[in-house]
Amino acid sequence: MNLDNWETIIGLEVHAQIISKSKLFSGASTNFGSEPNTQVSLVDAAMPGMLPVINKDCVEQAIKTGLGLNAKINKRSVFDRKNYFYPDLPQGYQISQFTQPIVGEGSIEIDLKDGSSKKIGITRLHLEQDAGKSVHDIEPTKSYIDLNRSGVALMEIVSEPDIRSAEEAQEYVKKLRSILRYIGTCDGNMEEGSLRCDVNISVRKKGDELGTRAEIKNVNSIKSIGQAIDYEFERQTEIINSGGKVDQETRLFDEKKGETRSMRSKEEAHDYRYFPDPDLPPLEFSDDWIDEIKKNLPELPDVKKENLIDEYKISSYDASILVSDKNNVEFFDKIISENKKRNPKNVANWIIGELFALLNKNNLEIKDSPIKAENLGELIDYIEDQTISGKIAKTVFEEMFNTKKRAKDIIEKKGLKQITDKSEIESLIDKVLENNKDKVDEYKSGKEKLFGYFVGQVMQETKGTANPGIVNDILKKKLAK
Amino acid sequence: MDLKKINLEECLGLLKQKKISSKELISFYLKEASENKSLNAYISLNSEMAIKSAEDSDKRISENKARALEGVPIAIKDLFCTKHLTTTAASKMLNNFKPTYESTVTQKLWDAGAILLGKTNLDEFAMGSSNETSFYGACTNPWDEKKKYVPGGSSGGSAAAVAGNIAIAATGTDTGGSIRQPASYCGIVGLKPTYGRCSRWGIVSFASSLDQAGPMTKTVNDAAIMLDVMSGYDKKDSTSANLKETNFYKNLNGNKKLRVGIPKQYKSDQLNNEIIKHWDLGIDFFKKNNCEIVDIDLPHTEYALATYYIISSAEASSNLARYDGVRYGLRKDSNDINDLYEQTRSEGFGDEVKRRIMIGTYVLSAGYYDAYYLKAQKVRSKIINDFKEAFKSVDVIFTPTAPSDAFEQGSKIDDPIQMYLNDVFTVPISLAGLPAISVPMGLSNNKLPLGFQIIGKSFDEDSVFSAAKIIEQNSNFKKG
Numbered sequence: 001m002n003l004d005n006w007e008t009i010i011g012l013e014v015h016a017q018i019i020s021k022s023k024l025f026s027g028a029s030t031n032f033g034s035e036p037n038t039q040v041s042l043v044d045a046a047m048p049g050m051l052p053v054i055n056k057d058c059v060e061q062a063i064k065t066g067l068g069l070n071a072k073i074n075k076r077s078v079f080d081r082k083n084y085f086y087p088d089l090p091q092g093y094q095i096s097q098f099t100q101p102i103v104g105e106g107s108i109e110i111d112l113k114d115g116s117s118k119k120i121g122i123t124r125l126h127l128e129q130d131a132g133k134s135v136h137d138i139e140p141t142k143s144y145i146d147l148n149r150s151g152v153a154l155m156e157i158v159s160e161p162d163i164r165s166a167e168e169a170q171e172y173v174k175k176l177r178s179i180l181r182y183i184g185t186c187d188g189n190m191e192e193g194s195l196r197c198d199v200n201i202s203v204r205k206k207g208d209e210l211g212t213r214a215e216i217k218n219v220n221s222i223k224s225i226g227q228a229i230d231y232e233f234e235r236q237t238e239i240i241n242s243g244g245k246v247d248q249e250t251r252l253f254d255e256k257k258g259e260t261r262s263m264r265s266k267e268e269a270h271d272y273r274y275f276p277d278p279d280l281p282p283l284e285f286s287d288d289w290i291d292e293i294k295k296n297l298p299e300l301p302d303v304k305k306e307n308l309i310d311e312y313k314i315s316s317y318d319a320s321i322l323v324s325d326k327n328n329v330e331f332f333d334k335i336i337s338e339n340k341k342r343n344p345k346n347v348a349n350w351i352i353g354e355l356f357a358l359l360n361k362n363n364l365e366i367k368d369s370p371i372k373a374e375n376l377g378e379l380i381d382y383i384e385d386q387t388i389s390g391k392i393a394k395t396v397f398e399e400m401f402n403t404k405k406r407a408k409d410i411i412e413k414k415g416l417k418q419i420t421d422k423s424e425i426e427s428l429i430d431k432v433l434e435n436n437k438d439k440v441d442e443y444k445s446g447k448e449k450l451f452g453y454f455v456g457q458v459m460q461e462t463k464g465t466a467n468p469g470i471v472n473d474i475l476k477k478k479l480a481k
Numbered sequence: 482m483d484l485k486k487i488n489l490e491e492c493l494g495l496l497k498q499k500k501i502s503s504k505e506l507i508s509f510y511l512k513e514a515s516e517n518k519s520l521n522a523y524i525s526l527n528s529e530m531a532i533k534s535a536e537d538s539d540k541r542i543s544e545n546k547a548r549a550l551e552g553v554p555i556a557i558k559d560l561f562c563t564k565h566l567t568t569t570a571a572s573k574m575l576n577n578f579k580p581t582y583e584s585t586v587t588q589k590l591w592d593a594g595a596i597l598l599g600k601t602n603l604d605e606f607a608m609g610s611s612n613e614t615s616f617y618g619a620c621t622n623p624w625d626e627k628k629k630y631v632p633g634g635s636s637g638g639s640a641a642a643v644a645g646n647i648a649i650a651a652t653g654t655d656t657g658g659s660i661r662q663p664a665s666y667c668g669i670v671g672l673k674p675t676y677g678r679c680s681r682w683g684i685v686s687f688a689s690s691l692d693q694a695g696p697m698t699k700t701v702n703d704a705a706i707m708l709d710v711m712s713g714y715d716k717k718d719s720t721s722a723n724l725k726e727t728n729f730y731k732n733l734n735g736n737k738k739l740r741v742g743i744p745k746q747y748k749s750d751q752l753n754n755e756i757i758k759h760w761d762l763g764i765d766f767f768k769k770n771n772c773e774i775v776d777i778d779l780p781h782t783e784y785a786l787a788t789y790y791i792i793s794s795a796e797a798s799s800n801l802a803r804y805d806g807v808r809y810g811l812r813k814d815s816n817d818i819n820d821l822y823e824q825t826r827s828e829g830f831g832d833e834v835k836r837r838i839m840i841g842t843y844v845l846s847a848g849y850y851d852a853y854y855l856k857a858q859k860v861r862s863k864i865i866n867d868f869k870e871a872f873k874s875v876d877v878i879f880t881p882t883a884p885s886d887a888f889e890q891g892s893k894i895d896d897p898i899q900m901y902l903n904d905v906f907t908v909p910i911s912l913a914g915l916p917a918i919s920v921p922m923g924l925s926n927n928k929l930p931l932g933f934q935i936i937g938k939s940f941d942e943d944s945v946f947s948a949a950k951i952i953e954q955n956s957n958f959k960k961g
Binding site: 042045046047048049050051052053054081083085087090091092093141143145271273274275277278279280281 | 561562568570575578580581582584681682683684685686688689690716717718719720795796798799801802803805807808809816818819822842845846847850854
């Protein structure tokens with residue numbers, strides 16, 4: 001079967017939990033991992049007569065995010081009720097935004113493996129409440145409800161159906177997550193559920209009209225996004241190729257099996273009976289407020305990347321790796337800012353090369369790196385001032401990583417300090433030449449390959465700490481005589 | 482001195498002059514209320530706590546530390562959440578429900594020294610115009626206990642308690658007329674303040690965009706005294722108005738020269754003679770008081786009733802979704818969650834509540850939303866605009882409160898349309914969020930009270946009180 005002329009049309013709905021002390025409409029705390037039902041206010045439990053009051057901090061976070069997505073901020077937006085019954089939805093409705101969201105159209109740029117970049121449109125961002133959690137595995141015949149999450153503020157960020165592949169979808173989510181982390185509006189932690197993803201996907205032969213889409217729920221890691229899309233592409237093209245029709249339905253991604261399965265059909269879809277929440281007046285704010293938020297907005301990854309390239313002459317590729325995670329850039333910035341003489345390219349190479357290699361090998365995030373920024377800076381300084389050679393530095397680096405010791409201590413303890421004293425090196429060379437008279441003769445009679453042998457001997461004598469440049473220079477002079 | 486007949490103003494005077502103690506007063510009213518079971522005005526009485534509170538009040542009075550309503554017994558509609566007493570909304574769903582919190586309005590009353598006497602009967606979840614939909618049984622109009630007339634609804638218990646002299650003053654809530662219509666049927670004063678004047682926090686919600694708490698009292702002065710305490714901005718209610726403090730009681734002026742509007746759309750052919758007669762009488766009172774009478778036009782009045790029942794039911798269907806048997810209130814257990822919902826809600830809600838939930842669910846459904854809910858919202862805007870236009874030429878509007886006097890229990894309960902028609906004069910004002918008061922003017926041929934309504938501009942309760950005072954002074958209405 002030839003799949004080359006097929007096209008996948010993908011749109012993503014990302015639910016991002018807002019970083020805020022309290023919930024969207026109540027004063028209850030948003031701490032993750034607390035004892036069940038300890039972070040629940042009367043409003044969150046939907047007690048009779050309780051009323052929602054908007055948390056201004058959450059609104060500000062949504063505006064910040066909108067600005068980070070180059071999106072239109074709607075100065076007037078409306079909260080609606082989405083009505084449905086579920087045991088972990090105490091009000092019997094979710095407060096959301098339906099027709100008039102707080103943020104309108106925007107876009108983000110993603111970088112792809114082939115070096116190209118692509119703009120993905122954002123349709124909208126709206127504020128809504130999270131539901132609580134049903135726990136079914138404590139007792140066989142009972143379900144338990146935990147309302148800690150009930151009422152926590154979410155941003156639903158909806159993309160245009162501009163995404164065409166699993167790679168693009170993954171890069172989109174990574175980029176979105178990076179933006180959210182930069183501006184501090186969502187921690188982007190997919191394992192804890194602070195960032196969740198629904199995938200809308202359809203396939204068509206290139207040039208055809210849009211196919212029927214399926215909505216895939218519960219796709220909660222970058223890896224799952226790839227798997228779910230690949231699986232759906234296979235499934236949908238197979239259906240069409242065998243003469244069938246793709247059903248419009250909601251499907252669930254099964255992480256263990258790497259498959260999607262039907263959750264509910266179009267006919268079973270809820271009628272949510274959206275209507276404006278009469279407990280909440282429309283959300284209205286001024287240009288001044290937006291401007292003020294804009295002023296205090298931290299640097300965004302795209303801007304930071306340009307700055308790295310302009311200011312430090314770092315390659316575009318290296319720059320994009322550094323900015324992909326706010327923690328990377330912070331690590332880099334810290335090393336540079338501590339000592340302005342440090343060579344930014346070297347610093348970038350150490351982070352992207354040696355440090356990432358060891359972090360990946362040990363499955364660690366940069367924020368958990370055993371080597372702190374100031375210690376890596378120190379090590380780089382020792383190479384720069386020739387205290388140690390680049391080769392020795394790698395050994396020291398590995399030991400730093402494994403033992404958390406400082407470079408200085410390792411160098412001193414193991415005597416790794418580079419020998420740069422010419423007279424000391426000269427006397428060492430003299431000793432080596434003296435002990436290898438026969439080889440000196442061979443060299444002089446034309447066997448120039450032996451030069452390396454002499455260097456090796458000197459290095460062995462000094463356990464590799466002799467400055468290789470000086471060794472070469474003196475050795476050449478001596479052998480030329 | 483007959484403690485039974487005193488109004489709030491007199492009561493405050495007696496307490497201040499130490500002619501009676503709060504303890505005597507509370508004991509007297511607790512006894513009266515518990516002995517008068519036939520009205521069925523109360524769902525619960527605050528027997529134990531009230532006496533203790535009265536002793537505290539007496540202490541304060543003796544130390545000259547009395548607050549605005551120190552030591553006065555107040556009846557509270559059983560829709561306001563109260564910490565120490567069950568809050569049922571007259572529904573089986575919340576039978577025995579005891580909140581852990583106090584509504585803002587009642588808290589303000591207690592902070593001013595008032596004492597909770599008991600929780601009064603109402604139509605279930607405030608849905609009804611006769612107090613017959615209560616899970617605790619119908620409440621009876623005290624004007625003729627033999628013939629069993631309704632006290633009106635939904636705040637029927639509060640109206641009957643004040644009119645029946647088993648409460649000095651009470652609170653009610655008004656969504657489409659639930660304070661004004663029972664006030665009219667029971668011959669007392671009932672004010673629905675401007676939407677946003679009193680906090681809705683802690684009041685069991687019926688229709689959020691319409692619900693408003695207000696006083697139900699023996700006199701206009703009493704209503705002003707009560708509103709001074711009940712009103713005020715509350716940051717816990719996003720629809721509450723953040724306004725400068727006012728003093729309604731102090732501003733009350735029975736000699737204000739007002740421009741009084743008479744809407745022609747309220748003069749239907751079906752309106753009976755006794756109502757028209759009293760309406761004309763009221764107009765004369767205003768004229769006598771040098772007020773100007775102005776004919777006004779409220780062109781969208783005829784659509785108000787339908788609009789009201791669509792919007793209020795839509796909001797109710799959503800507001801009542803929280804009564805699902807999961808966290809509090811009635812639960813009929815089942816192994817299946819949908820079955821649990823069905824059983825719980827089938828048994829917990831009465832017929833009228835179910836009817837409103839069904840209407841509300843229907844008008845919000847896909848395919849019907851535009852034709853019903855959205856259209857109703859558009860009409861609501863037109864009705865709001867009608868009043869805005871009218872108030873360019875008048876200060877207040879004067880109309881009957883209800884199209885008739887109180888009707889007999891059982892006479893309309895099986896005919897929802899007839900029942901809903903009772904609200905024809907009160908719902909337009911609710912949709913527009915305006916303040917309106919019902920003041921008794923006289924008696925019908927059945928010797929039952931007839932109340933008239935004065936409507937004011939948004940947040941102009943002062944003019945409403947002043948106009949009400951003119952009617953009150955001239956009609957010389959006497960309680961039975």
